[in-house]
Amino acid sequence: MFRSRSIRIFAALLASSTGAMITTSAEARQHGHVTIARGPYGGGYAAGRHVSRQPGSAQVTRGVVTSGGYGYRQTRTTTRGEGTISNSVERQRANGTSMNRSSTATRNPDGSVSTQRNRTGAAGNSQAGWSTIYRTDDGYSRQRGGSTSNGRGYASSRDISVNDGSVTVNRNATTNSGRSVTSSRTYPRPN
Numbered sequence: 001m002f003r004s005r006s007i008r009i010f011a012a013l014l015a016s017s018t019g020a021m022i023t024t025s026a027e028a029r030q031h032g033h034v035t036i037a038r039g040p041y042g043g044g045y046a047a048g049r050h051v052s053r054q055p056g057s058a059q060v061t062r063g064v065v066t067s068g069g070y071g072y073r074q075t076r077t078t079t080r081g082e083g084t085i086s087n088s089v090e091r092q093r094a095n096g097t098s099m100n101r102s103s104t105a106t107r108n109p110d111g112s113v114s115t116q117r118n119r120t121g122a123a124g125n126s127q128a129g130w131s132t133i134y135r136t137d138d139g140y141s142r143q144r145g146g147s148t149s150n151g152r153g154y155a156s157s158r159d160i161s162v163n164d165g166s167v168t169v170n171r172n173a174t175t176n177s178g179r180s181v182t183s184s185r186t187y188p189r190p191n
Helices: 004-021
Strands: 029-038 044-054 057-066 071-081 084-093 098-107 113-120 126-136 139-148 153-162 166-175 180-188
Antiparallel strands (some): 057 071, 071 084, 084 098, 098 113, 113 126, 126 139, 139 153, 166 180
């Protein structure tokens, strides 16, 4: 039979993640639901979803807990403002492990666009990456890089120049271990 304690825990988990988004603003909106199912042999689960929106931000929390104590809770938060959009996701499992990831995209004053991504896994390992795209007089340039919690990483750039009859692509990449690669290729443009 489905344990009422599991339902109370599940409801508390949903409530704890949405409390920070509660506001007195008249423009704030919240809604959600919880579904409870029971199987013919005593099994069952509770699943729920809660959405909180206000100007410039939204938070969506969802989760599942089974009669055996398995389950997860996931919270996604999105914010927008001043040329930047950010998105973060946190997932917590009933066994105590968690993972999270986040991303940000920003339009800079010079017209370039920068992105940043981070991720931390359940075992504590993490990765990070970034990139920036610039417009140039004859094409565009992209710089990007990445790193991991075990010390690996790289940085690279790519510059594309568009001419009347050809496209030139210059690439350069360097790793934390000291390896580097440089290449330049020119491709004809169809008439």
